[in-house]
Amino acid sequence: MTGTSCAAGRSLVLEPAAATRRQPPTAARRQFTCSQPLSPAWQRSSRGSTPVRLQVLCSAAPLQQQQQQQQPSRPPPVGAPMAAAMGQPKEPSTEGDVLIEFKDVWKSFGSKSILRGATFKVRRGEAVGIIGSSGTGKSTTLRLAAGLLQPDRGEVLIKGEPRRGLISDDDTSDKLKVGLVFQSGALFDSLTVGENVGFMLYEHTKLPVPKIKELVAESLGKVGLSGVELLYPSELSGGMKKRTALARAIVRDEQHDNVEQVIMYDEPTAGLDPVASTVIEDLIRDMHEKHGEGRHQKQQGAQPQQVAGQQAAGVGGTLGGSPAVGYGLSVTDKQPQASATQPLPGGITSYVVVTHQHSTIRRAVDRIIFLHEGRVVWEGSVDEFDTTEEPIVRQFASGSLQGPIKYE
Numbered sequence: 001m002t003g004t005s006c007a008a009g010r011s012l013v014l015e016p017a018a019a020t021r022r023q024p025p026t027a028a029r030r031q032f033t034c035s036q037p038l039s040p041a042w043q044r045s046s047r048g049s050t051p052v053r054l055q056v057l058c059s060a061a062p063l064q065q066q067q068q069q070q071q072p073s074r075p076p077p078v079g080a081p082m083a084a085a086m087g088q089p090k091e092p093s094t095e096g097d098v099l100i101e102f103k104d105v106w107k108s109f110g111s112k113s114i115l116r117g118a119t120f121k122v123r124r125g126e127a128v129g130i131i132g133s134s135g136t137g138k139s140t141t142l143r144l145a146a147g148l149l150q151p152d153r154g155e156v157l158i159k160g161e162p163r164r165g166l167i168s169d170d171d172t173s174d175k176l177k178v179g180l181v182f183q184s185g186a187l188f189d190s191l192t193v194g195e196n197v198g199f200m201l202y203e204h205t206k207l208p209v210p211k212i213k214e215l216v217a218e219s220l221g222k223v224g225l226s227g228v229e230l231l232y233p234s235e236l237s238g239g240m241k242k243r244t245a246l247a248r249a250i251v252r253d254e255q256h257d258n259v260e261q262v263i264m265y266d267e268p269t270a271g272l273d274p275v276a277s278t279v280i281e282d283l284i285r286d287m288h289e290k291h292g293e294g295r296h297q298k299q300q301g302a303q304p305q306q307v308a309g310q311q312a313a314g315v316g317g318t319l320g321g322s323p324a325v326g327y328g329l330s331v332t333d334k335q336p337q338a339s340a341t342q343p344l345p346g347g348i349t350s351y352v353v354v355t356h357q358h359s360t361i362r363r364a365v366d367r368i369i370f371l372h373e374g375r376v377v378w379e380g381s382v383d384e385f386d387t388t389e390e391p392i393v394r395q396f397a398s399g400s401l402q403g404p405i406k407y408e
């Protein structure tokens with residue numbers, strides 16, 4: 001991922017003094033820094049009187065219905081996109097309401113054309129992987145979906161409604177929250193784990209500090225990191241940082257508990273060893289089961305039956321099932337759901353993972369979207385990914401130097 005802002009989610013305008021006003025004591029004494037450089041667009045001096053504008057939190061980003069901005073004219077097509085020659089990728093057979101839709105989305109940075117007509121849908125209940133060669137616009141796609149960028153042309157539809165602007169402090173829509181977990185985690189180095197995870201709650205709610213701490217502990221418990229609130233990011237392993245970022249993305253904001261959520265993970269397992277990767281992959285899957293598709297409540301008279309992962313939802317618990325050695329986390333095997341249940345509102349009902357890792361594709365993804373030269377050139381299930389004769393997919397899967405994917 002290149003050129004990222006510090007984090008995604010609600011944007012905040014933090015003046016140095018204001019930034020500390022509603023923080024817990026330790027945060028109040030510390031200057032905000034970020035483990036990831038801010039993009040120039042958001043960067044301002046944290047000294048002096050200029051407000052520091054940060055996109056904070058890799059977290060649930062509320063949709064905004066802002067004034068439609070004038071869009072620049074369509075950029076000229078650069079080169080001959082592969083997709084044109086390949087025809088349109090087939091529509092996924094998955095049923096379900098469309099939560100996020102890209103319709104002929106174009107995005108350039110300066111003279112560099114990155115997305116060139118990207119079109120795809122993410123439906124309720126889906127676990128989608130976006131793959132493709134480096135620099136083809138995968139992270140840009142996530143940032144567009146999360147509202148950190150605007151398309152030059154085309155539409156990003158959220159539950160059928162166009163996203164009209166960048167995320168701002170105006171919280172006008174409670175239809176769908178789109179959370180983004182950056183590759184680096186984008187944790188604030190100068191804040192503790194607890195302060196990082198609870199940052200949004202400290203900044204955007206009037207919840208009392210003890211309540212926020214309770215919610216933070218709950219969230220950390222869900223990712224198998226109970227009791228690390230007082231550590232700093234520099235004291236965490238790479239896998240723990242990623243889990244902390246995940247805890248921050250899923251921390252409960254009780255005011256929006258019923259709002260449906262899609263989480264987008266940008267290379268969540270990059271740089272991790274195979275076992276740590278498995279932990280993250282299963283966690284991503286388990287969060288979905290437990291906080292979205294698996295969220296069911298018993299109807300009257302139903303037989304008591306545990307819903308997948310439900311036992312792990314308590315504060316400070318591990319995720320039940322067999323332990324994942326050395327990582328303090330275990331993941332629940334999927335169980336059949338009670339027949340006499342009805343869905344609970346809210347929760348993580350879909351997720352999207354950008355990844356280069358085969359293990360992540362196999363373990364955390366059901367449907368793959370293949371992006372090449374800024375367009376979707378192939379879509380299919382993980383099984384179809386293994387069997388398709390599509391040359392670009394076969395080259396990607398095998399890592400061969402021969403084929404349509406060229407590196408300069």
Ligand SMILES: Nc1ncnc2c1ncn2[C@@H]1O[C@H](COP(=O)(O)OP(=O)(O)OP(=O)(O)O)[C@@H](O)[C@H]1O
Pocket residue numbers: 001002003004039109112114132133134135136137138139140141
């Ligand atoms: N904010 C930005 N300003 C200028 N150029 C950018 C910006 N963000 C991305 N780019 C350009 O867009 C290209 C695509 O970036 P993006 O991160 O979306 O690719 P990617 O497919 O995720 O790549 P990778 O797999 O290597 O992470 C990059 O090569 C970069 O040059």
